[in-house]
Amino acid sequence: MDARIETTRFRVEGMDCASCATKVDTATRRVSGVEDVSVSVVNQSMTVKHTPDADLADIATRIGNLGYPTKPVRPSGSAGIDEVKGEPAVHMHGDHDDHDGPWWRSRKAILTGACAVALVAAYLLGRAVPGFGHWAFLVALLVGLVPIGRRAIAGALAGTPFSIETLMSIAAIGAVIIGATEEAATVVLLFLVGELLEGVAAGRARASIKGLADLVPKTALLADGDQIREVPAADLTVGQVVMVRPGDRIPADGEIVEGNSAIDEAPVTGESVPKSKGVGATVFAGTINTDNALRVRVTARASDNTIARVIALVEEAQESKAPTERFIDRFSKYYTPGVLLVGALVAVVPPLLFGQGWNEWVYKGLAILLIGCPCALVISTPAAIAAALSAGARRGLLLKGGAVLEQLRSVTMVAMDKTGTLTEGKPVVTDIVALARTDAKVLAMAAAIETGSSHPLALAIVNRAKADKAPIPPAFDLKAIPGKGVSGNVGGESVSLLSLEAATRETDIPADVQARIAAFNDEGKSVSVLLAGDTLVGVFAIRDEPRPDALAGLAALHDKGVFTVMLTGDNERTAKAIGSTLGMDVRAGLLPEDKQRIVKELQAQGHVVAKIGDGINDAPALAAADVGIAMGGGTDVALETADAAVLHGRVTDISDMIGLSKATMSNIWQNIALSLGLKAVFLVTTVIGVTGLWPAILADTGATVLVTANAMRLLAWKGSRGKA
Template sequence: MAEATSSTRYRVEGMDCPSCATRITSAVRRVPGVKDVSVSVTAGTMTVRHGPDAGIGEAVMRQVGTLGGYSATPLAPRAVPVAEVHDHHGCCGHDHDHHGHGHAKHSHARHDHARGGEAGLHGHLHDHGPVSGPWWRSPRGLLTIGCGLALGAAYLLGKVVPELAGWAFTAAMLVGLVPIARRAFVSAQLGAPFSIEMLMVIAATGATIIGATEEAAAVVLLFLIGELLEGVAAGRARASIQALAKLVPATALLERNGRTEEVPAATLPVGATILIRPGDRIAADGEILEGESAIDEAPVTGESTPKRKSVGDAVFAGTVNGDGVLRLRVTAAAEDNTIARVVRLVEEAQESKAPTERFIDRFSRYYTPAVLLVAALVAVLPPLLGGGAWGEWIYKGLAILLIGCPCALVISTPAAIAAGLSAGARRGLLMKGGAVLEGMGSIDVIALDKTGTLTEGRPVVTDLLAAEGDARGLLSRAAALEAGSSHPLALAILARARADGVSVPPAREASAQGGKGVTGRVGGESLFLGSPAAAASRVALPAIWQDRIEALNGEGKSVSVLLADGRLSGIIAMRDEPREDAKAGLAALKAMGVQPLMLTGDNRRTAEAIGATLGLPVRAELLPEDKQRIVREMQGQGRHVAKVGDGINDAPALAAADIGIAMGGGTDVALETADAAVLHGRVLDLSRMVALSRRTMGNIRQNIAIALGLKAVFLVTTILGITGLWPAILADTGATVLVTANAMRLLAAKL
């Protein structure tokens, strides 16, 4: 009979890079009774699958503590999920119905969707602790600055008192090398003696042994700078995921015993009745018992236009109520509402994503031991077997050790990565570390959200069809009715009127007709602007105009009908249009062998219309978990998938993808959950990011060839007695200069 297993989740403090996760994973797996370990650097969590032994929890926490700089505390177990009362698929797939919005009183000022935000950088900051504030105040920044100041002081002291130069440079080297050596020792204890830290220890120690103390100190400083360039804000991603829950308000208005009282939203039980005022964020997943309102679901589904909902419809936590008062029946507890599920999906996706092992770490498993072995054999075998002079061959062995010193090799990859990251950042292409930059070049599928990614994220007027008069008159009267409204479609009409220089006369007796449209008097005429269905209930629409409305709806456009004194005056069509460079950007991706695909929570008709315009396949009416599932399915087919999005609803798929990319002014959560960000919001920048990745990887291959090629040449010449210590020093230093100069070419690369 199989042994029963349990899972325990821990909050891990002090973990801020993939190397930290690897170290913790290796350590915890050695605890007796532990079956498996999954660690999320971004979420700062660890899930441990273990046997029934009650003492395993204490053992796990002790093991994490012995690593130095880390601590683990168990998280409270999640409650058993409440059975879903509503159908999530009901939140998508409806036509855009905007006609129940109000006017001046209907302000969206409280609808504060997080925008912008800084994209943090995943780095290899191993000095543990919270990372906040400017980089120069972080432990890694202070260490790098201290090492640089020590090297500068050593150089000056060497000029003033030359006989102390060697000691001064050795002291400067130790400032940076001691922390590196400590990490190398921990890695060795965990069974990985030839880590990148060990490479640096060997490089610096070898250079010091042969008297190249200045080079040893410089190499340590260069290593610290390279590590620092890879990332200075890893903790921001962790904070942003925890901030997801802030979308749900802290309190709710609970109806109980005939009274309404404010209670913590986290305490709302399933079946409770709550009151939602206009402009409020909804505090729980629920079903409308009374009332009608436009609900902004952009945080959950990415739908660009608020949806009109009434009795019996499902609403979701974190969405925003529009213009009506609602009474809801709570259908999911706080720990299982929509936002909580998104948080859970993000954390699980992060935990299942194994850390990318850097090339130098992998190569060093064989390279460094081989160099040490060759140097020892060269120093010992000729005197023992051939009667050679011990002094001569030990000298050659030291020269080979210096030739094998991985200074150029260690710098080659971080230098190219740092240059590539800098080149991208200058163009608004942010990538969170070398693993992301490397991975971008290998993607073959890119899944893009629609709203705010392929499109501008706001509707615009596309068609003005006047049944009487001209288009300017139609637009003028419609804008008069919409004046003062903050609804997205009303704003589109007002924006078009401003752009066309159309005058907007004052409207009298303007009022919203819930779920139907808006009425008012302009210039003595009685006007109505609303949905085709509402207009048809007031006046019979000619068949030719019904056909035009149907054709516009087929193009994914929302249509408003203007009636004047009971006559059809014209129709206005609006749609969230593709970005100007969307078609060119998708064509560039296809030319690079990357297949684009649209994944959107928007309704199918609108999505397919945009997809047909841009020439790409579409999957529509998707919830966050649907997008994540599709990404997983493509990965299961062996595809390397990038996911592009700009909203919270994209966060789980962004985390699950091989590369997650936040688009433009996306939410903080999208930017922080993603591995990369396109700050200018250009679709063409996605192809530029792929091109930069491929160029950087080519540069890295060149650097490795330079570093290893020079070593191979001088290895032969040293054994033959043609070159000695000083040429070996020059070879290693020269290789370092060459690979750095080659890497810097990326800064001027044209994409």
């Protein structure tokens, strides 16, 4: 047999809780050739690793028999036909509803409505013709119970005998046997109402991710020479140029090649103030062009743009289980059979050993079966994690799974790279010392000979001139002086911008200027000296400055009791200058293996370490840390190695990520306490005869809905920026 392993993704409709996922998982694993299965309730999808000869049609049929219509799908952006049914395959991204149309047209809603109508009709018939009441309620019961019973049988044949459908079917049939037909029919209706409400609540989490996909417009205006034509945004290829009109959403990740406009990034980043962007600036799919028409060169296909990567990472994360979720899954495998045993003992022991009435204790045993339904318990963790992952993604916080989300709350030490993490990653002119000329004149002369250069220091000077609106005159005879600087002719005057060492060879530098330069060096700033002929006319201090929110981000971490340290490959003087500004410990001059070693040393001291970085040299340390977090705009290597990513490069987002973890775990424990607490209360009241079948199913349904609603509160999480 061919030993190659293939991967197929399936669309599985109607899954609303972890119990559903368990049944689907178990049934799939029993198919010959299936090697591994990963089920996502939130995405209503299943990923199956299998041998080439595995029968995919059999997988779809088996799961369909459980009540979850299933078919294979292809990834978004790929071509091809569904090989199993010969139908056009469907896109995964942005397709998260379990049916077409509103929830009240779903199969669950139709079945619930039919059962309700049958129950009302039975009640009216019973009042009109009392002799037919029992039979009318029996028919009403069968309307809802037959589909439930079929799913229970299919589940038992597929390897899940102790399902909620099994408990429900036993309880309903038992109630009929002891003459409680009217109550049994009502209980079945309440069960269906609970399932429907559960599905509606779960749909909110799916809608959150679907909302991300909907940010990207469906069409784009392709600039083809002088012609502008409308094309599907999904068909755009790298290198094509699109026109974006004012008010339009940008259809793809790209780079502005013509125009200048304010870009509203709030839909993607949560930033409330639009950013002014011009030629050469990067723009993201889904953001809004507010002012002027732009031409944008596409830099990523639809399947690779920022939104698509966010969705893919969130979907992947939601299929990965947290430790708490795995524990509850294992617990529920013993819990449900245990409930059946307890229910049987309650029904049988008092009549057999103590001469109690059979009807009374069988009734109580059936009520305990309903109380023991594990839905609320098993959904408590995945619902909260799914909502948290979705909320985080909307704020630009990507976490690769529930395990990462759970681990973050325990972080005690954050080790951060300097360049591109704590700082902007691009030098800026911090100080200008003008001698014998005005600041504007000195800046204009320097910008003139640096225009056209891609060197970071040159860009810093040109950008400062543009920001200060200093006129940049034309320069001639430009030439680079290797290891020294650059020179040219500006307004008939020979001008050169040199390193301090090169400048001292060309002219004398006064003592007071030398003192200023020494002070700049102590602050970790690079210095360039401007000469006109052989006359000193200006000094520029340049440094990669801390991000605007760096101090606030570090303060937020300290407020949570988290320690911080800077790990950088930069020289010690520059690193300590930035560290002093930010008030943090510094380890400088480090190679990649040094960063990894220090992370391990911190772990040996008992710290749970999160490593933050954005470059290839951070990858070993990111991998070694308990949680590796890549900063936005980082290298692909850093993003792949990391457990999480901060897309928008805000230092405050690190604290927010930890805060999201703590809020999620708090929500999970609330859910567990709520589900088990309600069951414990109704277990006692049922045994002592205070409550019966109706309150029992209401306890289960109510707990499930309450737990799901509580978890969905996390969808509204905004982080520190939402509190501002």
